[in-house]
Amino acid sequence: MKSFEYTITDPVGIHARPAGLLVKEIKNFAGNAVTIVKGDKSVNALKLMALMQMGIKQGDTITVQVEGPNEDSVAAAIENFLKANL
């Protein structure tokens, strides 16, 4: 498993648009499970509404866990995505 931490800079947090884009992004990596962890809550990153209901805000640090055959490259891609959109 590959994991990294990221602190949200978007003023609205993980709102509908980037959450949607994130789900879209992750769908490109079939076979890899992506989990978003914040505090004691975690969610399968493919579950759009559950992800939004985590209420992740600006300044929150999340942990992204990737498990699967290309976890290194998938983690790197997701990190780039977060930097560009959130």
Next chain:
Amino acid sequence: MIIIQGKGVSAGVAGGPLYFYRRAENTLRRYEPEDREAEWERFKAAQAKAVEQLGDLAEKARIEAGDDAAMLFETHQMMCEDLDLEEAVESFIKESGINAEAAVADACAMQAEAFAAMDDDYFRARAADVKDISGRLVGILAGVVQGGIDSDVPVILASDDLAPSETIQLDKSKILGFVTSGGSGSSHTAILARTMGIPAIIGVGEQLKEEYEGRPVIADGSIGNVVVDPDEETAAKLMKKREEILKRQEMLKALKGQPNVTKDGQSIRIYCNIGNPEDVPPVLENDGGGIGLFRSEFLYLNCDDFPTEDYQFEAYKKVLSDMGGKEVVIRTMDIGADKQIGYFDLPKEENPALGNRALRICLNRPEIFHTQLRALFRASAYGRLSIMFPMVTSVWEVREAKAACEQVKKELTEEGTPFSDEVDLGIMIETPAAAVISDRLAKEVDFFSIGTNDLTQYTLACDRQNNNLGRFFNAHHPAVLRLIKLVAENAHKNGIWCGICGELGADLELTETFLSMGLDELSVSPRAVLPLRQKVRETEVAACRERLMGELMGDRTED
């Protein structure tokens, strides 16, 4: 015969049967189906259908309003396929044994509640998105009529008010007019009606009764009334009015593609005033030659916080690319005076019209100006952009604004971000000071556009929002007209163009005067383009110039 009185927000007369807009929620049925597996399959089919519909809507929105608008529908698409939602529906159908409609409604209600319970306004508002997809899925399952209109013939559509997602999917070929119990002049229904050129009457409240469904009505948008079961005489009278309006519109349509040239060969550009990227289709529909005034402050008024550079960039880019290379004059934000915004946090002023507004705010708070200029120059790569600064009184202000533009261009060059090298810079002439020193200002800029509403208010010392000033507020006052003449002359002496973007531009009583002054451009609301073109084409400048200018400049005493 019953007469319903409301507020007309889109002119025109139309007659047809009255039908109420059908929302899916009204038709939710709850029962226990015999075959649970088949019920689950029915849900899967409806889900696929919803995803397909939303995909189509996203594409439509992308064409009509850009990527951001499309993303809304794409997010809904993903919500329809949400794994938690799907699991909940599956368990309701297969384990609790209820029908698919009820299962969807219950599962969505759970999700909506979860959003509604969040401690952040933004996320709480997402409950509405879940309800929207719930309505869509239930609608498909229950076989609700596509587009919400249950009629084979075109109708006068009645509703409370329509949401954006509802107006975008209406079958427009089936709508002759709108009647709404709620709504406002700037609601989506009103905007859609004006764009379609059909009557809309809003705010009729409880006068609109379900029992009128299917009965013949005539809607008259010009006076804001709807006649239910009109008698023969009324119907004949209104239909005659309709014929006349249509005939006039048809005649004006023949002017599309025709030049704005007077009988003796003088031409003038007729451009349009807009406030949003969504206002572009009517400009093209009415054959506007360009955008003479894009009031960028509406982007600020639509936001709860300062609009970001990217948000502004997308809006400007959309207008520029939709206008396909025609000139687009974007006015930097004109906040202050009658347009106050909370997040600007401006100190309260005794005299806001004479206070910190427009360019003054921009020069005092360069970070706000800088964001807008960056967005504008980035967008300049996508069309023919001109930038215009409002509320100028001195030459130094213009120089400072130009320096801010140079700074932005330098940054963009260093970043390697593309922008156009041919962005014209102009100013609004709306203060007497600017008009009087327009000879000097003309040496600083590429064009002038006269804002007649403010020029009148400042020249005549008359508050334009004070309804008690009536006859004192006279935009035809010779002082105002002489200033316009002076500005045009100073512009031409210095080889730059001069136009009008205030209400006066569309005033057909002054068209001959403006042509006589040699104005180069008039910017008006889209629906005023063709009537103005007609007036221009009927005018012979040589026949009226001497008389009009003599009257304006001569020593008469009666004004």
